[in-house]
Amino acid sequence: MCPTARGSRRCWSQHFDQRGDVYCSNSARQPSRYRVVRSATISAAPAQVFAQVNDLRKWEAWSPWLRDDPGARTAYEGPPAGPGAAFAWAGNRHVGAGRMTITESRPGELVRLRLDFERPFASTSAAEFTFAPDGERTLVTWSMSGDKNFLAKALHMVVNMDRMIGARFDEGLAQMKTIAEATARN
Numbered sequence: 669m670c671p672t673a674r675g676s677r678r679c680w681s682q683h684f685d686q687r688g689d690v691y692c693s694n695s696a697r698q699p700s701r702y703r704v705v706r707s708a709t710i711s712a713a714p715a716q717v718f719a720q721v722n723d724l725r726k727w728e729a730w731s732p733w734l735r736d737d738p739g740a741r742t743a744y745e746g747p748p749a750g751p752g753a754a755f756a757w758a759g760n761r762h763v764g765a766g767r768m769t770i771t772e773s774r775p776g777e778l779v780r781l782r783l784d785f786e787r788p789f790a791s792t793s794a795a796e797f798t799f800a801p802d803g804e805r806t807l808v809t810w811s812m813s814g815d816k817n818f819l820a821k822a823l824h825m826v827v828n829m830d831r832m833i834g835a836r837f838d839e840g841l842a843q844m845k846t847i848a849e850a851t852a853r854n
Contacts, residue, residue, distance in 0.1 A: 702829050703813040706837035710806050710845045712852035714776040714799040717806045720844050721779045721797045722770070723749040730843035732836045737763040749773075764788050768795070783812070791815075808844070810837050 710717050720726050724744060728734050734742075740759030746752040750773040758765040764787040772780040781795040793814030800807040812833060 701813060701815055703811060704830050704833040704837065705809060705811040706834050706841060707807060707809040708838075708841035708845055709802060710808055710848050711804065712806055712848040713804070714801050714806045716852050717808050717844070717848045718776045718779070718797075718799050720848055721808075722753075722773055722775075724753050724755040724768070724770070726847075727755070729847055730840055732839040732843070733757075733763055736760070758787075761788065783814075806848075808841065810841060812837075 720730060725748065734740065734757075737759035740757050740763050743756045745754040745756070746769075749770075751770050754767060754769040756767040757763060764785060766783060766785040766787070768781045768783045770779060771782050772778065776799055778799070779797045783793040783795055785791045785793070791814060793812050795810070795812045797811075798809045800809075
């Protein structure tokens, strides 16, 4: 019970200030970086799976975020695939706005991207796809990492980034699997 008068503004203010101080202190102790990683094994050659990622236009078929807002404004810039290929989007509150650019591409092995988010929060992250042969299958790993400023650290105390983003990665990898395996059969 608050040592000051029950229900007084001062009592609430003291408790809020104490909780706020604890919250801010705990936020500051959060790691300064985040990393989310998911993998899937796809019954297709690495080159076929790589093609789904290296050509940004193919993302429309498997990206979970693009399905969240079919009316999102999108634009492609640069070459159709590989380093320099870029994709910009602006959509509803679930999709936000930003731009991704392929920064490195090694056929059948790796695609690295720079993600510049504008909405709902301005930030920059890195995404990476690796493709490892596994007999007649491919182990594809999708990761995203970035720095956490103070606001992001506070948000991550309430929102589990790994669970939230990881679930979307799982959805995207499952859809990519369906598409790549159908392509491999043809």
